[in-house]
Amino acid sequence: MKARLIATSSKTAKTAIAMALSAVLATAGVAAAAHSSPPTAQDYKRVGSEPRNLDQLKAQINAYYNGYTDSSGHHHIGPHSQWAADVATEIGKARAYLVQRLAHNAPRIPAIMLDIDDTSISTYPVNADFDFSGGPDARAADAQADADNTYPVIKPTLDLAKWAHAHGVKVVFITGRHDDHTAVTRNQLTALGFPIDGLYLRPKSNPPSYLPCGTTCTAVPFKSSTRKYLEQKQGYDFIEAIGDQVSDYAGGYDDRGFKLPNPMYNIP
Incomplete structure (x- = not known):
């Protein structure tokens, strides 16, 4: 309900209104003070060695991405997310190291390795749509997002790849x-x-x-063996490998690994 404004020209009337307003505001202030610090909801109480509550972890992941849903109920990464800030920080470190190596002790054929999912593009939208639970429907939606190219690009990674390529660095994707x-x-x-x-x-x-592991390769032997092959057969020297999993750069044949944040899943 909107307040109705009352015009007045009398000094006495103005004074009376002012006093009345002061009384109302004072009463409101007391009421506000009484309710300004409501008891906060307690965090989920863990018992003994009980792990963190799954629902709370999912909520924290969505908050980390500043996630929101559109009118169709699909998730998106929100602006100014902490995730984006952390990505920018890590890519900044990777770029600084690359610049340093190119300026001092640059290899004959410098290269960087990039992972794709959640390193070059973000799969958060589909993971969040399916409540981070996976399953055949989530895999189908993921494949469709790849085919339709609807996953958001991770711009700091794109910028680094373009800069590296422009400065004579081979940009190799191993996924x-x-x-x-x-x-x-x-x-x-x-x-x-x-x-x-x-x-x-x-x-x-x-x-x-x-690939000594053939079609059964897990992440570490597949990616490290591929880097080894490119180093020994094509002369590439991987200055750095960048991924969202430790397994993206573990196993050798890269000088330094950089890990981007990904709280959604783990690939050993």
Whole structure:
């Protein structure tokens, strides 16, 4: 209900109104003081060695991405998220190291390795849509997002890739995606503006001889063996490897690894 304004010209009337307003405001102030610090809801109480509450962790992940839903109920990364700030910080460190190495002790064929999912593009929208629970429907939605190229690009990674390529650094993508998605993945990266000097996906059949684990490779042996092959056969020297998992750069054949934040899943 809107207050109705009363015009007045009498000094006495003005004084009376002022006193009445003061009394009302004073009463409101007392009431506000009484309710200004309501008891906060207690955090989920853990018993003994009980892990963190899953629902609370999911809420924290959404808050970390400043996530919001559109009119269709689909999730998006919000502006000015803490996740974006942390990504920018880590990519800044990676770029500083790359600049330093190129200026001092640059290899003959410098290269960087980039992961794709949640390093070059963010899969948060689909993961959040399916409550971070995975499953066949989530995998289908993920594949559709790749094909339609609707996942948001991680701009600091894109900027670093462009800068590196412009300064003579080979930009090589090594991803845990299976090689039946090679064409979709290449189209996705190219449409987003990424330079591609190499693109390697896990084989579903007919693995190359440099993969001792064949089609059963997990992240570490697949990615490190691929870097080893490129180093020994093509002369690449990986100054750095960047991913959202430790397994993206573990296993050797890169000088330094940089991990981007990803609280949604873990790939050992």
